[in-house]
Amino acid sequence: MAFEGLSERLQSALAKLKGKGKVGEGDVKVAMREVRLALLEADVNYKVVKDFVSKVRERAVGQEVLKSLTPGQQVIKVVNEELTQLMGGSQSKLELSSRPSVIMMVGLQGAGKTTTSGKLGRYLKKQNRKPLLVAGDVYRPAAIRQLEVLGEQVDLPVYSLGDKENPVRIAEQGVAQAKTDGLDTVLIDTAGRLHIDETMMEELKAIKETVRPDEILLVVDAMTGQDAVNVAESFNRELGLTGVVLTKLDGDTRGGAALSVKSVTDCPVKFVGMGEKVDALEPFHPERMASRILGM
Amino acid sequence: FRRSKIDEDLYEELEEILIAADVGVNATMEIVERLRTEVKERKVKEPEALKPLLSEILLEILKGEEEEDIGMNTVDDDLSIILFVGVNGVGKTTTIGKLAHYYKEQGKKVVLAAGDTFRAGAIEQLEVWGDRVGVDVIRHQAGSDPAAVIFDGIQAARARGADILICDTAGRLQNKVNLMEELKKVHRVIGREVPGAPHETLLVLDATTGQNAMKQAQIFNEATRVTGIVLTKMDGTAKGGIALAIRRELGVPVKWVGLGEKMDDLQPFDSEQFIHALFVEEVEKEA
C-alpha cells in the first residue's frame, strides 16, 4: 500500500515522544531529525522537507506544547496538523459551473492522463453528468485508439479528428460537438509533454485560451521523485492549474510527490488513481490520508 | 563552490545535490561519508577539489566492481531475444521501437512481439512503431494470454530467420503478485523455447521516478533476472540518480538512455556524462 513505508518511519520517529511525561527541546530535535529522513526517503522534495521540519519544530517547542500534560501527544498532533495542511487541508471537489463544463488533463509523458480521462468520465457519468471524451493527443502512437477503447469500456462517446488535426482545433470542435449533442461535460485528453518543452507548453496555453476550461488537472505519477516540484511549478506557472490527480497509488511508493506538489502549487489533490481499471479512481481526503500515515 | 575552505556547509550542499538528483538518503549519506574519508586521507584542502573527488567516487560506483561490458548480450549466429519489463508508463513500448530501429540500421532482421494484451491500445501502439521502423509485429487479440503471444513470436521469428526478437510486456506495479507471476511465466516460456534466452531482460525505469525505483529493480530482478536498465525521459529535468543507488545495491548496470519520443532518441549509457549532468543546474541544461 502506498504511503505505508512513510507511515512506519514517521510513527517510529515519533514513538519515543508518545509516552513521555516530559519532553525537552532536545527530544524534539532528535525526533525532527528522524522525521526529516523519513520524509526524504519518501521523496518529499528536500526544500519542502526543510520548511516542514522547521515549522513543526517551531510550533512544537512552543510553551503550550511542551508544558502540556501530554507533550509527546501534542507534538504528534502538530505533525498531523502540518501534514494535513501540506496535503491540502480538507477535500477539494471539482468546480464545474459552465455549460458545458470543460476539464483539461495535462502532465508529463506516461503519468496516466488518458487512463484518468476514461476513469473521470465514468465517475462523472455516475453523478448523472453527460461527459464527452475528446482525443487531443495527436502525437503518441495509438493515443486516440487508447481513448476510444476506454470510451467503449465506460460507455461514453469519444470525439476525434484523427491525428492530422491541430489539438487546439480538436478541443474547440469537441466543445462545439458537446453543445450540439446536449452533453454537459467535456474531458480533453492531451499529449504528454515535458514542462521545459516550450512549443508544447504553448499548445496547452492555446487550448486553454480557446476553450476556457473550468478545471485544468495536472496528472502526476505518485512515484515521482524530487523533480515533481519542478514539473508542478512549471505547469502551474504556464497554465494556472486547478487541481492535481495522483496516479498509481495502488503501488508501494511512499508517495512524497503528493506532499511536494501541493506545497509548491497550492493546488489541491482532487483525485487519486488506485489501479489500471476504469473504476480505480477515488476522491482525495487529506485529513484521512494524514491520519492514516501517522497511524491515528 | 565558491568557498575558501572545506566546511560542513559545503558537505551539506553536496548532500543536497545528490538528494535532489534522487540518489536517495542512504546512498547519499554513504557517498558523502566516503568523500570525507578520502578528503582526510588525501589531505585535500581546496574546496574546488571536492567536486572532482566526488565525481570520481560516483564514477567508481557506476562502473561497478570489474570493468564488465555494458554492451548487449546478443548472439551472432542465432536468434537473440530481448524482453522488456517495468512498471506502467515508463517507456517500454517506445524504447522497443527505438531499439528495433537501432538494430535495423545495423542490418539485423528484427521481429516484435506484442506481449501487452492488457492496456487499451497497447497492441496498436506497438504496430505503429513496427510500421515506422519497418519490422514485423506478432500479435494476438486484446485480452489474450501474453505467454502465448510470446511463444508465437518466437516461432515466427525463427520461421522468418530473424536475428532479434523484442518482446513487449504490459506495465505492472511490482507489488502486484499475480502480475509478477504472469511475467515469470513469460520469462519461463522464453527460456524453454530458446536455451539461454532471454539474452537480455531490460528493466525500463523512468528517470523522473524517486526511491520506488529501487523496489522496482529489486522485485523485477527477483522475478526475471534483469540484465540491464534503460533509463528513459532523461531529456527532462530529472537526473535519474536512483540508477546510481541501484547499481551500488544490486549491481545492475544502465545500458541505454532515452532522450525523447522519436525513433533515434536512444543512446548507450555514458557514465561520465551522467555524473556530469548530476551537477549541472537546470538553467544550464536548458540552454
Ligand SMILES: Nc1nc2c(ncn2[C@@H]2O[C@H](COP(=O)(O)OP(=O)(O)OP(=O)(O)O)[C@@H](O)[C@H]2O)c(=O)[nH]1
Ligand atoms: N497501477 C496503475 N496504473 C495506472 C494508473 N493510472 C494509469 N496507469 C497506467 O499507467 C500507464 C500510462 O497511462 P496513460 O493513461 O497511457 O498515461 P498518459 O499520461 O496518457 O501517457 P502519455 O499520453 O503517453 O503521456 C498505463 O499502463 C496505465 O494503465 C493507476 O492509478 N494505477
Ligand SMILES: Nc1nc2c(ncn2[C@@H]2O[C@H](COP(=O)(O)OP(=O)(O)OP(=O)(O)O)[C@@H](O)[C@H]2O)c(=O)[nH]1
Ligand atoms: N520525453 C520522453 N518521453 C518518453 C521517452 N520514452 C518514452 N516516452 C513517452 O512516455 C510515454 C509512455 O511511453 P510508453 O512506451 O507507452 O511506456 P510503456 O512503459 O510501454 O507504458 P505501459 O505499456 O502503459 O506500461 C509516451 O508518451 C512516450 O512517448 C523519453 O525518453 N523521453
Ligand SMILES: [K+]
Ligand atoms: K512516469
Ligand SMILES: [Mg+2]
Ligand atoms: Mg495519453
Ligand SMILES: [Mg+2]
Ligand atoms: Mg507499453
